[in-house]
Amino acid sequence: xxxxxxxxxxxxxxxxxxxxxxxxxxxxxxxxxxxxxxxxxxxxxxxxxxxxxxxxxxxxxxxxxxxxxxxxxxxxxxxxxxxxxxxxxxxxxxxxxxxxxxxxxxxxxxxxxxxxxxxxxxxxxxxxxxxxxxxxxxxxxxxxxxxxxxxxxxxxxxxxxxxxxxxxxxxxxxxxxxxxxxxxxxxxxxxxxxxxxxxxxxxxxxxxxxxxxxxxxxxxxxxxxxxxxxxxxxxxxxxxxxxxxxxxxxxxxxxxxxxxxxxxxxxxxxxxxxxxxxxxxxxxxxxxxxxxxxxxxxxxxxxxxxxxxxxxxxxxxxxxxxxxxxxxxxxxxxxxxxxxxxxxxxxxxxxxxxxxxxxxxxxxxxxxxxxxxxxxxxxxxxxxxxxxxxxxxxxxxxxxxxxxxxxxxxxxxxxxxxxxxxxxxxxxxxxxxxxxxxxxxxxxxxxxxxxxxxxxxxxxxxxxxxxxxxxxxxxxxxxxxxxx
Numbered sequence: 314x315x316x317x318x319x320x321x322x323x324x325x326x327x328x329x330x331x332x333x334x335x336x337x338x339x340x341x342x343x344x345x346x347x348x349x350x351x352x353x354x355x356x357x358x359x360x361x362x363x364x365x366x367x368x369x370x371x372x373x374x375x376x377x378x379x380x381x382x383x384x385x386x387x388x389x390x391x392x393x394x395x396x397x398x399x400x401x402x403x404x405x406x407x408x409x410x411x412x413x414x415x416x417x418x419x420x421x422x423x424x425x426x427x428x429x430x431x432x433x434x435x436x437x438x439x440x441x442x443x444x445x446x447x448x449x450x451x452x453x454x455x456x457x458x459x460x461x462x463x464x465x466x467x468x469x470x471x472x473x474x475x476x477x478x479x480x481x482x483x484x485x486x487x488x489x490x491x492x493x494x495x496x497x498x499x500x501x502x503x504x505x506x507x508x509x510x511x512x513x514x515x516x517x518x519x520x521x522x523x524x525x526x527x528x529x530x531x532x533x534x535x536x537x538x539x540x541x542x543x544x545x546x547x548x549x550x551x552x553x554x555x556x557x558x559x560x561x562x563x564x565x566x567x568x569x570x571x572x573x574x575x576x577x578x579x580x581x582x583x584x585x586x587x588x589x590x591x592x593x594x595x596x597x598x599x600x601x602x603x604x605x606x607x608x609x610x611x612x613x614x615x616x617x618x619x620x621x622x623x624x625x626x627x628x629x630x631x632x633x634x635x636x637x638x639x640x641x642x643x644x645x646x647x648x649x650x651x652x653x654x655x656x657x658x659x660x661x662x663x664x665x666x667x668x669x670x671x672x673x674x675x676x677x678x679x680x681x682x683x684x685x686x687x688x689x690x691x692x693x694x695x696x697x698x699x700x701x702x703x704x705x706x707x708x709x710x711x712x713x714x715x716x717x718x719x720x721x722x723x724x725x726x727x728x729x730x731x732x733x734x735x736x737x738x739x740x741x742x743x744x745x746x747x748x749x750x751x752x753x754x755x756x757x758x759x760x761x762x763x764x765x766x767x768x769x770x771x772x773x774x775x776x777x778x779x780x781x782x783x784x785x786x787x788x789x790x791x792x793x794x795x796x797x
Contacts (some may be wrong), residue, residue, distance in 0.1 A: 332382070338671040340385055341371040344378040351378030358518050359773035361649065364388070364681055380521075383676045385656075390686040390717065390724045391665035396654060396678060397732035403654035403656050403678060405734050416518045416583075418535060421574040432563060433737045436556035445488065445554070446744045453749055461757070462791045469625050472761060472786030474769075475599060477588030479505055481749060485586045489554045490545040490578075504582075512587065514789060516774045538582075539575040539603075546578065557581070585738065588648075591780040593746050596643040597753070598768050598787050599699045601761050606701035607754075609635050612749055614788045636712060636747060637639075638704040641726060647682035648701060648728030651777040665720075682727035683776070685717075692717050692725065721776040753791075761786040 335342035346352035354365045363384055373389040379434040388398060396403060406426060413419045435441065462469050462478065478639050483501040491499060511534040517523045518531055546557030560581065565572045598606040613635040660672045671676060679685055688696045692715050693703070706712045715725035736742070753759055769783035 333378075336671065337375075338669070339376065339673070340670045340795065341375045341594075342377075342383075343367060343371065343375060347376075351380070353380040357522065357774070359518075360651075360681070360776035361683060361773070364684055367685065374664070375383055375675070382651075383673070385676055385678045387678065388685045389679050389723050390623050390664060390682065390689075391720060392662075393680055393682075393724055393731070395662055395664070395677070396652070399567075399660070400733070402467055402656065402658050402660035404657045405654055407536055407657070408653045408677065411582060412519055416515060417522060417576050417580045419573065419580055421564075421569065421573070421577065425563070425569075428563060428567075429560060430737060431697055431775060433556065434560055435778070436554070436559065437738050437741050441555070442560075442740055442744075444750075445556075448554070449484060449488045449741075451596065451746050452487045453480070453752060456480050456483045456487075457752055457756070461791075466794050467796055468788040468790040468792050470788060473789045474591070474594045474783055474786045476789070476791075477594040477597065477749075478509070481590040481593055482508070482513040482586050484749075485745070486590065489557055489585055490542065491552045499544070501509065503539050507541065508582065511538060512583070513582070515776055519778065535576075535579070538579050539572075542578045542582065543577055553620060554566065554669075566715055572776060574768075575763075588780040589742050591782050592626040592640075592647070592742070593749055594783070594787075595780070596640055596746065596750060597759070599643055599646075599701070600639065601759070601787075602766070602768060603699060603701065606639060608697070609701060610750075611754055615757055617751075631747070633747065634709060635701070637711070638752070640743070640746065641704045642699055642701055644728035645687045645693075645726045646685075646697075647771075647781045648680075648779065649776050649781050650725075650728070650730065650779050652680040652682065652727070652730060652734075654678045665744075677738055680727075682724065686722060686725050687713070687719065687727070692722065725751055738752075747755040756794055757791050758794055759791040761788060762790055 321663050333342070333344070343352070352363065356377070365385065368388055373392075374385065374387050376383055376385040378384075381621050387393070392560070406423070412419070433484055435446065457480065460476075460757060461471070480553075482720065483504050486501045486504055491501075511531070514523065514527055514531050514534070517527060523531060544551055546553040546561040549558055551558070557578070565575055569577070600610060613633055617633075648775065655676070656672045656674055656676045656678055660669045662672055664670070690696050704712050706739050711723075715722045724731060729739045766787060769785040769787055772782045772784045
């Protein structure tokens, strides 16, 4: 008799957990075979592969179950504005709050992120951007010089990913979080070592899939980073950027205690430093493994005057169309963020093709531009290949006209997000990468240790979290060029 009760209870529980049914007005529903868990494991292991499989099965819009949540994926770039421009039915901040708590153990007042973003615009655009670029230029030159062998004939060998991530992190840290003026300054190398370990666990923290030992390690790393960042931005003369000092004052004025402030500073450290190094790595990797592209970029840099070089570290427009196209192509291939919204009230989603779908309150809606437009073969010929001039017209001007279904696209790449939630630091990030690559290729000899080396595989667990990272590294060697 007992076994019958247990079986009945199990069947009832299964029915409750799998009871959702698709209505005719809703997108195709794919719950997976495992109750509650659904597709969570496959989604987390390789989101790109999973979403592509679902797209082949269901089309440009579908809903999947993952760990008890229902997530609708929209993959038609012509229809993205229906999501990006709707702040009434679709909410950006709720999922951001979930990630802040999971990754950084951080809870902030509800309206503070919006205030912080407006404040950030004042510091990362216009005249203040010029000051930031100049500061970054100075620190980039310093860290590159410190890494260079004293004897110009000696080569230094290491992995390109570690080289790019480490140098750009150090320069970025000194530019924003603590420069040479700070007598109590923390060594950027110490921060980087702890940060890299923390970043290695980030996707598991975001998904809530840490093992017991990893959870213990993540807490320890958080504690050490909070301590290392304790003084950053605390006072005007601490050596941090005006932006960080203003940010900490904003936190204080909103009643945020010192412990929470440290957590918020760690979040800003990841937000400002987590993508630039990987982006520079992929760009240099593609250039080093594509001699024609490398030659074209070097030729463009070689034609720049000293005045033009100094312009790189200002907010004034710089004409580097070949480099810009190579960077855009790199971002197309390796920038893979999710654009996520919480459905806060039932919404009729009007697709560009005239179809209408009901989105349920409480569900999550996700755009994945990496699949479309960025890797869409209808938009880009041979989308898996790196073509440095893909974003140039035949006359050398910037190419902005791309089409899908015979209709011109508004969004043909989306590495920086879009709309009101686009990346505020985009101009600063592009300037930083441009300066770094210019300095490295102009002042240093940089080459593959193995001329026939191939790019490392992508770490598939990073899909959805900004710039992708490699599995392994690409060994290179470098030395300062002989200027005599």
